[in-house]
Amino acid sequence: MTGFVSLSAAMARGFFRDRTAMFFTILFPLMFLVLFGGLFKDSGASKTDVLQIGSVPVLEQLPAEAAAGIGQVLAVERTDDRADALEQVRKGDKAAALEQVGGELIVHYSAADQVKSATVQGILESLVQEANLAAAGVTTPALKLSAKPVEDESLKAIQYMTPGLLGWAIATGATFGAALTLVTWRQKKILRRLRLSPVPVTSIISARVSVSIVIALVQSAIFIGVALLPYFGLQLADQWWGFIPIMIAGTLAFLSIGLLAGAVAKTAEAASAIANLITLPMAFLSGAFFPLEGAPEWLRTVSEFLPLKHLVSSMQDVMVRGEAFSVTLPDIGILLGFTVVLSAAAAALFRWDDA
Amino acid sequence: MSSAIKVEELRKSYGELRAVDGISFEVQAGEFFGILGPNGAGKTTTLEMVEGLRQPDSGTVSLFGESPWPRNPRLLPRIGVQLQASAFFERLTAREQIRTFASLYGVPARKADEWLGVVGLEDMADKRNEDLSGGQQQRLSIACALAHGPDLVFLDEPTSGLDPQARRNLWDVLRDINSQGRTVVLTTHYLDEAESLCDRVAIMDHGRILESGPPASLVRDLDAPTRISIESGVLTADAARTLADGVEVSDDGVSLTLATRTPAPVLSALAERDALRGLSVRGATLEDVFLHLTGREYRA
Numbered sequence: 001m002t003g004f005v006s007l008s009a010a011m012a013r014g015f016f017r018d019r020t021a022m023f024f025t026i027l028f029p030l031m032f033l034v035l036f037g038g039l040f041k042d043s044g045a046s047k048t049d050v051l052q053i054g055s056v057p058v059l060e061q062l063p064a065e066a067a068a069g070i071g072q073v074l075a076v077e078r079t080d081d082r083a084d085a086l087e088q089v090r091k092g093d094k095a096a097a098l099e100q101v102g103g104e105l106i107v108h109y110s111a112a113d114q115v116k117s118a119t120v121q122g123i124l125e126s127l128v129q130e131a132n133l134a135a136a137g138v139t140t141p142a143l144k145l146s147a148k149p150v151e152d153e154s155l156k157a158i159q160y161m162t163p164g165l166l167g168w169a170i171a172t173g174a175t176f177g178a179a180l181t182l183v184t185w186r187q188k189k190i191l192r193r194l195r196l197s198p199v200p201v202t203s204i205i206s207a208r209v210s211v212s213i214v215i216a217l218v219q220s221a222i223f224i225g226v227a228l229l230p231y232f233g234l235q236l237a238d239q240w241w242g243f244i245p246i247m248i249a250g251t252l253a254f255l256s257i258g259l260l261a262g263a264v265a266k267t268a269e270a271a272s273a274i275a276n277l278i279t280l281p282m283a284f285l286s287g288a289f290f291p292l293e294g295a296p297e298w299l300r301t302v303s304e305f306l307p308l309k310h311l312v313s314s315m316q317d318v319m320v321r322g323e324a325f326s327v328t329l330p331d332i333g334i335l336l337g338f339t340v341v342l343s344a345a346a347a348a349l350f351r352w353d354d355a
Numbered sequence: 356m357s358s359a360i361k362v363e364e365l366r367k368s369y370g371e372l373r374a375v376d377g378i379s380f381e382v383q384a385g386e387f388f389g390i391l392g393p394n395g396a397g398k399t400t401t402l403e404m405v406e407g408l409r410q411p412d413s414g415t416v417s418l419f420g421e422s423p424w425p426r427n428p429r430l431l432p433r434i435g436v437q438l439q440a441s442a443f444f445e446r447l448t449a450r451e452q453i454r455t456f457a458s459l460y461g462v463p464a465r466k467a468d469e470w471l472g473v474v475g476l477e478d479m480a481d482k483r484n485e486d487l488s489g490g491q492q493q494r495l496s497i498a499c500a501l502a503h504g505p506d507l508v509f510l511d512e513p514t515s516g517l518d519p520q521a522r523r524n525l526w527d528v529l530r531d532i533n534s535q536g537r538t539v540v541l542t543t544h545y546l547d548e549a550e551s552l553c554d555r556v557a558i559m560d561h562g563r564i565l566e567s568g569p570p571a572s573l574v575r576d577l578d579a580p581t582r583i584s585i586e587s588g589v590l591t592a593d594a595a596r597t598l599a600d601g602v603e604v605s606d607d608g609v610s611l612t613l614a615t616r617t618p619a620p621v622l623s624a625l626a627e628r629d630a631l632r633g634l635s636v637r638g639a640t641l642e643d644v645f646l647h648l649t650g651r652e653y654r655a
Contacts, residue, residue, distance in 0.1 A: 002458045002459075002461055003458065003459045005458070006454070006455045006458035006459065007455070007459075009455070010444045010447060010451070010455045011444075013444075013446065013447055013451065014444055014445045014446045014447065017446040018445070018446060184445065188442055188443065188445070189438050189442035190442045190443070190444060192408060192438060192442060193436070193438060193442040193456075193499075194459070195408065195426060196406065196407075196408070196431060196434070196436045197431060197456070197459040197460060198428045198431040198432050198459070198460060199459045200428075352408075353408070
């Protein structure tokens with residue numbers, strides 16, 4: 001037990017004093033978050049841009065609640081230049097231009113973007129109907145249409161990027177941590193020295209596992225902390241802390257990948273290269289950097305075989321999609337399965353010594 | 356005395372190379388034993404098999420009556436090993452290093468710290484191992500090997516790469532360790548080191564032990580001539596030859612050297628002639644023993 005504690009302390013000190021390791025496991029992924037979080041801050045559920053020509057009482061006299069509802073879907077801008085407004089619609093800069101002439105609401109739209117113009121027409125039609133009903137004295141209509149995007153605000157980039165990049169950071173940290181510890185400890189004869197001490201092999205491995213889990217928790221705290229800043233505006237689901245078990249399972253899976261890389265590699269450089277070769281492409285193929293919803297079928301099939309996909313999608317489910325912790329259980333199982341298989345392979349290839 | 360190490364007919368080959376080619380030796384408890392030989396003689400491989408780091412192709416090793424291979428946890432607390440390349444955790448201070456190693460054996464931090472004093476590193480306790488000099492690293496690595504108070508200590512080339520002053524300081528540390536009753540096994544390619552420290556040495560070359568015994572008796576058994584040198588020009592070579600029977604004389608222009616098996620009459624004859632300027636007298640050394648055994652000059 002003392003062996004486990006002191007080895008963990010030695011590893012943790014070694015890590016937190018290593019500026020390069022700190023940079024690549026914590027700052028580097030954070031840079032991606034800051035960069036992408038800043039770049040794609042305003043993307044997400046894009047509103048349909050609509051011009052309002054002159055006064056349009058139907059819109060202006062909407063009750064506050066309805067106006068807010070419309071505001072989530074339509075971005076209405078007022079202009080008095082009719083010709084220019086029509087020109088903008090023609091060029092596709094705006095989805096439609098609205099004009100009210102007496103009791104008639106005119107929607108100028110371009111046939112070029114039928115989807116958007118249909119959206120606008122649909123919404124306005126319901127507005128007109130509601131106004132008609134109100135005029136006829138029906139205050140509680142039997143049927144009412146209210147338009148809301150299903151994603152609410154959740155499609156904002158920061159929402160899928162935080163779990164995605166965090167998953168990638170954890171994967172990278174665990175893989176590099178395990179691979180480099182194994183290789184440098186072998187190269188520097190620390191493994192040999194440990195072999196000559198009565199410390200059990202299980203203590204050495206569990207020390208590495210616990211240090212990696214602590215590092216993953218630190219990464220998570222920093223990531224979530226930064227993403228929660230008002231500038232980025234991450235909104236966590238109620239049970240967001242349910243990501244911790246899947247995060248630990250992911251750490252274990254990537255530790256075993258790292259152990260395998262470290263068992264194969266002879267030098268620290270080779271171990272880094274192998275770890276990079278595994279984690280970087282995986283990040284692109286697993287939806288860590290961008291969502292896979294629009295990806296081709298084959299890519300989505302491939303991603304099912306990658307541990308990072310299971311880590312990231314489960315983390316997204318729990319942290320931002322508001323799913324219960326229980327939905328991550330199958331993914332936890334899959335990641336632990338990866339761990340068992342890869343650790344067995346790493347154990348078979350394990351060498352105390354170079355020669 | 357009981358035997359701490361017993362090695363019988365140990366062999367290890369790497370492909371065609373017979374690194375260790377059938378060696379046997381015994382080390383008694385409390386002895387300071389040296390394995391001596393040039394680089395590539397098979398010293399390190401021998402030591403690694405004795406420590407249980409390498410499996411012998413054939414032959415047996417027993418430490419305190421137990422086999423060190425495969426990894427034998429009963430034996431490990433009783434042995435302390437200083438590896439050739441100092442094995443340290445990265446970016447830890449000297450104090451953290453020794454505490455970490457000590458705790459692997461359940462030794463408390465306070466006791467571990469005392470060892471820094473023994474090897475004279477108290478002032479360096481807060482320095483990271485990357486910032487220590489070569490000699491300081493060697494001393495730290497010896498302290499790390501000793502922190503759990505092993506009965507049997509293995510030191511692989513502990514003084515290689517050290518300056519003469521640092522070497523001599525380290526020798527004092529090693530003598531102290533041995534005088535506390537610990538058995539010490541040391542490999543070295545410095546013959547003077549073996550001569551100065553070891554109770555007994557085994558001279559190895561090409562994977563075999565050529566000879567073993569106390570350094571003094573190895574030298575004595577050689578029956579090599581004593582070499583007496585004086586400054587050139589004090590005496591002619593011809594005059595020197597007449598001093599005593601069986602004197603071999605050579606003069607390299609700096610020193611005139613007389614090799615003789617009966618140094619006493621030669622020295623008194625030189626004294627009579629007042630020809631002692633620049634006198635030095637050298638008996639045979641382990642180097643001569645090596646030369647005699649292998650028929651070639653010793654090259655570390």
